Amino acid sequence: MARPTTAARRYAEAAFDLASRDGTHETWARDLETLAEIAAGGRVRDVLGNPAIPLPDRERVLRELVENRISPKTLNLVRLLVQRGRVDLLPLVSGEYRRLMNRHRGVVEAVVTSAAPLTTEDTAALRQRIESMARTTIDLRTAVDPSLIGGLTVQVGGRLLDASVRGRLERLRDQLVAGTRTR
Numbered sequence: 001m002a003r004p005t006t007a008a009r010r011y012a013e014a015a016f017d018l019a020s021r022d023g024t025h026e027t028w029a030r031d032l033e034t035l036a037e038i039a040a041g042g043r044v045r046d047v048l049g050n051p052a053i054p055l056p057d058r059e060r061v062l063r064e065l066v067e068n069r070i071s072p073k074t075l076n077l078v079r080l081l082v083q084r085g086r087v088d089l090l091p092l093v094s095g096e097y098r099r100l101m102n103r104h105r106g107v108v109e110a111v112v113t114s115a116a117p118l119t120t121e122d123t124a125a126l127r128q129r130i131e132s133m134a135r136t137t138i139d140l141r142t143a144v145d146p147s148l149i150g151g152l153t154v155q156v157g158g159r160l161l162d163a164s165v166r167g168r169l170e171r172l173r174d175q176l177v178a179g180t181r182t183r
Contacts, residue, residue: 008092015077015093016100024071029101031074036094038065039087048087058082102139110138113145114152115164130156 012032019028039045044065048058062082066075081087102109110130112118118126127140134156149165 005092005096007086008089009096011077011081011086011089011093012096012100015074015097016104018073024073025101025104027071028074029097031070032090032094032097034069035066035074035078036091039090045087048082049085051085055083098139105137107137107139108134108157110134110140110154110156111143112140112152112154113143113148115144115146115148115150117144118142118152126154130154 015028015032016025019025039048047053047061050058059079059082062078063075066078070078077093078087078090081089081093099109101107112123112126112130123140123142127138130140131138138156147166149169151164151167153164153167154161
């Protein structure tokens with residue numbers, strides 16, 4: 001069986017191709033995010049992904065959950081995932097679709113991880129600073145990792161800027177260890 005990220009990428013690419021044909025990129029993005037949030041609920045995922053529950057019953061539950069909230073084409077994709085027992089892929093499909101949308105628009109993804117939650121003002125200032133450094137529009141997401149101790153890390157595309165206390169301590173440790181080896 002294909003790895004989950006590979007399968008999710010294929011479903012996202014298929015959705016993106018359909019959206020490109022009829023100009024519904026935003027609708028697909030919104031629908032997939034809605035579905036990812038719904039599928040994040042453990043009970044929903046357990047019901048929709050349970051092969052012991054007859055398929056018509058699972059499809060009925062799906063329709064009741066998303067009726068009038070998503071487009072018919074997106075509903076067909078989710079129905080396919082339910083039929084194949086892959087409803088757990090919805091959050092990954094949504095993320096892959098967002099990545100494809102950003103690449104299509106020329107937007108670079110950036111993830112800022114901090115030791116404590118950032119304020120709205122801090123996030124706005126970071127966005128502006130990163131956009132000026134990257135010289136492009138960015139899709140900024142934030143995360144919290146208390147193990148950073150303080151400071152933050154910024155990942156833009158494939159580059160990582162580590163301005164965390166943990167990172168500084170690790171670099172200091174490496175320098176100290178390297179200094180003791182040379183003597």
